[in-house]
Amino acid sequence: MKTKITTLAIFLLTLVGCNQDKKSNAPVPSEIKVENNQIELQESENELTTIENTKWVITKLEGRDMTDREKNGQIIYFILDFENKSISGFSGCNNFIGAYKLDDGNRIIFSQMGSTRMACPDAKINEAQILNIFETADNFTIANNILSLNKGKRAPLAEFKKVKMDDNLVTEKYWKLKTLGGQAVTMADNQEREIFFTLKNNNNQVTGFAGCNTMSGEFVLEEGNRIRFVNMATTLKACPDVDVNESEFLKIFELTDNYTIKDDILSLNVGRRAPLAVFEAVYMD
Structure with missing residues (x-):
């Protein structure tokens, strides 16, 4: 009789141990708040x-x-x-x-x-x-x-x-103007600085320089390399001695609806026509 009782006790202890092992491997319920x-x-x-x-x-x-x-x-x-x-x-x-x-x-x-x-x-x-x-x-x-x-x-x-948030190659870069309407652009001797723009990720801001005046605005990026510029504005400084057509440059931001990038060269385009303007990425040390 004693042998039967001992055998039954061992069986029960083994069963309890197995159940505990199963519980330890079970997923932790999200309702647990105190211990976990x-x-x-x-x-x-x-x-x-x-x-x-x-x-x-x-x-x-x-x-x-x-x-x-x-x-x-x-x-x-x-x-x-x-x-x-x-x-x-x-x-x-x-x-x-x-x-x-x-x-x-x-x-x-x-x-x-x-x-x-x-x-x-x-x-x-x-x-x-x-x-x-x-x-x-x-x-x-x-x-x-x-x-x-x-x-x-x-x-x-x-x-x-x-x-998916794609790695954006167009934002947070200094884009220096190279050609406008297919014509090479050179900086005038008395020009304050080169013509450029930058797209900032923070609040989608556009900043830049149009040849005489600084400019600002906002941009919208969409799939398929589509881009729109909105609320573009400039300062009202007069530069009669600087040979630059700011209005022609600023017009590209009104017309552009897409862009292409290859080897740090950015083209702003409208439809599938020739680029309105071409820019080169400049990296500051």
Whole structure:
């Protein structure tokens, strides 16, 4: 009798040990909060990181399919800049910028939203409805690279898909003008500095020098090496002794709709015609 009891006890202990091993190999449930607080925090941080420094392209607006925007080149998107806690994007006609704040529980708040005021009668999009997404949203959910911006527990205000952030070869470079309208450009002896421009990733700003005046504005990059310049402006300095046609140079930013780059040579183009202007990348020591 004693032998039977001993054998049964060994069997039970073995069974318990196996179950404990299985539990130790099982995935850790996300509901664990006290003993595994560090694990839960790590999962939360990973989830938050996935929505920042990523391009999000709209696919649905209040349940309505929006993928047709990609076909006509008016891609509506936004990017959250982790370093500056800023949002930038394109709403169908205008660029918009602002600030954001992430909190626990996938909460998100957008503030200080503003946009350019370019008129686009052919855009066929209610930009106010797009911007209202960010004014209204207070939380987000993400699954399978689809991001939903929500208000409370209602149906999503909008859904966005995650797209790859390509290495951008055109921004954050000093582009020196080489040819304008097919003609070589040389710097006049009394010219203050060479003609150039730079595209800054921060808030999509354009800065440069047109031969006499400094210039500024904004730009929009879209797939297929498409580019648009908006809100371009210059200082009003007069340089009667400088032999440069600033208006001809500034005109290229009104006309350009695409660009090409090869071996640090940038061409600004309209359609498939000959380049409006050609620039060379200059690297400062």
